[in-house]
Amino acid sequence: MxxxxxxxxxxxxxxxxxxxxxxxxxxxxxxxxxxxxxxxxxxxxxxxxxxxxxxxxxxxxxxxxxxxxxxxxxxxxxxxxxxxxxxxxxxxxxxxxxxxxxxxxxxxxxxxxxxxxxxxxxxxxxxxxxxxxxxxxxxxxxxxxxxxxxxxxxxxxxxxxxxxxxxxxxxxxxxxxxxxxxxxxxxxxxxxxxxxxxxxxxxxxxxxxxxxxxxxGEGNYDAEQTVADLRKLVRTGDHIWSSYPFERYVFMIHATDGAGGATEHLNSTVIQRPRFSYASRKDYLSFMSTASHEFVHTWNVKAYRPDGLVPYEYQHENYTDLLWIAEGSTSYFQDHLLLKAEVMKLEEYLGNLAQRLDAHEQKPGTDTMSVAEASFNHWIAEGGPRAHNASVNIYSEGAVISMALDFALLQATDNKVSFRDVHNALYEKFDATETGFTSADVKTILAELTGQDWDNWWQEHVEQPHQVDAAALLKQVGLAIEPRDKQEAWVGWRTKTSESGVQLTRVDRHSPAWDAGFTEGDFVVAIDGQRVTADRLQEQLNEHQHKETVTVSYFRRDKLATKTLELASRPVDKMVIKPMAEPTRAQRAQFKAWLGFDHPHAK
The missing domain is CATH 2.60.40.3650 (Immunoglobulin-like)
Structure with missing residues (x-):
């Protein structure tokens, strides 16, 4: 037994x-x-x-x-x-x-x-x-x-x-x-x-x-395997912080229907997932990433948190421009802990990272909204097409900026200081029951740890819209984005099947469809006079060359109209990140300082 x-x-x-x-x-x-x-x-x-x-x-x-x-x-x-x-x-x-x-x-x-x-x-x-x-x-x-x-x-x-x-x-x-x-x-x-x-x-x-x-709730989870991996996870707190802020912790897991998400608490968390979304490796790692995210929150948010959230005021909004640290940094660290716990493999970690960086590069809102503005406005955050085109998300974009800051710290200090050190300093200096930290406090910690001024970096990456150069970042740690040579036609819209045709659900800002004047809600019915069907739409577009012009027939407000559209192209395959076969000594050193173990191709 x-x-x-x-x-x-x-x-x-x-x-x-x-x-x-x-x-x-x-x-x-x-x-x-x-x-x-x-x-x-x-x-x-x-x-x-x-x-x-x-x-x-x-x-x-x-x-x-x-x-x-x-x-x-x-x-x-x-x-x-x-x-x-x-x-x-x-x-x-x-x-x-x-x-x-x-x-x-x-x-x-x-x-x-x-x-x-x-x-x-x-x-x-x-x-x-x-x-x-x-x-x-x-x-x-x-x-x-x-x-x-x-x-x-x-x-x-x-x-x-x-x-x-x-x-x-x-x-x-x-x-x-x-x-x-x-x-x-x-x-x-x-x-x-x-x-x-x-x-x-x-x-x-x-x-x-x-x-x-x-x-x-009943579901297709393996309870004993889950508990065994959670046991590995909870050992990893000292990878970032100097101590634990609790003596007892409770994981509450809901296997249910029609609900999903999780919430951190003082020394517990509740995690909800559809009851049959645990068994596959992909689903299981998604669950474990969520559990790790909430576990990180035990420090980042519950033990220390931004000034605008201390103390919590429950009758109105609690404003701060640092939710990107509260949530984004937590998202950044969640898979680090799973790597440390050996619950997640490096290739799985890199797969998640590629998905995040690819989404960052494809999101028009990154040149419109900063993570500081997104943090302050999160109380009225939009959803749908407008959010994609004109805003960023404190979780995903906060994680990307956290990674950029982590790499900048490693570069500036010859791998002696990482973003983990910043979070440990926040933990040791600020008690959420008494006082919260401000942007000025974070910059002071950055200066104390590195002996350098970080005002310009902060303004460029945090206070202004900023899109990171993923390939350049990854190169610092001996990683590369695999070439994506195979291309397909791209116009920048998303669709769903409707009785009235193929309905546009989103049009990316500054895409060919956007520049041509298409908007969500339009019903596309034909391309160059040929009827459009959802299962053939991409194939019909692929029949044309890059920068070739097509005529699109569509309904808007039940009235038939046409527009011309110049096609662009994009990679067919998703982003894939692989370790370089021959990383330099500097790349190997920063990789180890970043994740805590040797580069796969270390000599």
């Missing part, structure tokens, strides 16, 4: 052990806030919440629910799910309560007794990773479930759940009994989601820290 199977057979014992907190870390909830939620109406996605707040001599008490949650920088208007809000004093006297804005209830107090609040919350938003209750489980992110009073935000809390008899509850918070959790304040509660229900659960200890992996 394997160690993992032993853990499964002894899960009851493991559960009890996990529920025993370190006494010094737990405070009494005397004069704190007590939360209770009844989850027995789960088939209707309903939870009944009760909260008791300490007494106060103030004439009223404002109770609030956040309008967004951490890890998803969008206004979600979470209070919309609340119904039947009531308030009373500890003696049972009803208190007048009125809603004064979309997320605030004002309670008129009669004396200094504790105030008791109750309300019903509807929880059927699984994909947002905010709140979901059904007959098999409940996932509770406190920002979407438990209200707070600002003056009691820093008081100790206790949360008790009423659940079906066969349910099991887990959270990154300490637990004093089954289905009961405690924390030093509401900020810990809001960053420690609760997963309760019918689970497949595993646990292990690594380097003196305790880990738990909880699977909800």
């Amino acid at each position: 394997t160690g993992l199977n032993i853990n499964r057979f002894l899960i009851a014992v493991v559960t009890i052990m996990l529920f025993l907190p370190a006494q010094a870390a737990v405070k009494s909830v005397t004069n704190g806030v007590s939360y209770y939620i009844d989850l027995t109406q789960n088939e209707h996605h309903l939870g009944q919440v009760e909260i008791e707040f300490p007494g106060t001599n103030e004439p009223y008490l404002d109770i609030q629910m956040p309008v967004w949650r951490t890890g998803l920088y969008n206004i979600l208007n979470l209070p919309k799910a609340v119904r039947h809000f009531e308030a009373k004093s500890a003696s049972g006297a009803a208190l007048e309560a009125s809603k004064i804005d979309k997320s605030t209830w004002r309670i008129r107090l009669q004396d200094d007794q504790p105030t008791q609040v109750s309300y019903q919350v509807y929880a059927n938003e699984l994909g947002r990773r905010s709140r979901h209750i059904d007959d098999t489980h409940a996932y509770l992110d406190a920002s979407a479930v438990f209200m707070y009073a600002d003056q009691w935000r820093q008081q100790p809390i206790q949360v008790e759940l009423k659940v079906p008899a066969d349910w099991r509850s887990v959270s990154g918070m300490n637990s004093t009994a089954a289905h009961t959790f405690v924390a030093d304040n509401w900020d810990i509660l809001v960053d420690s989601p609760i997963e309760t229900g019918i689970h497949d659960a595993y646990s292990f200890t690594e380097q003196g820290r305790d880990y738990e992996v909880v699977f909800w």
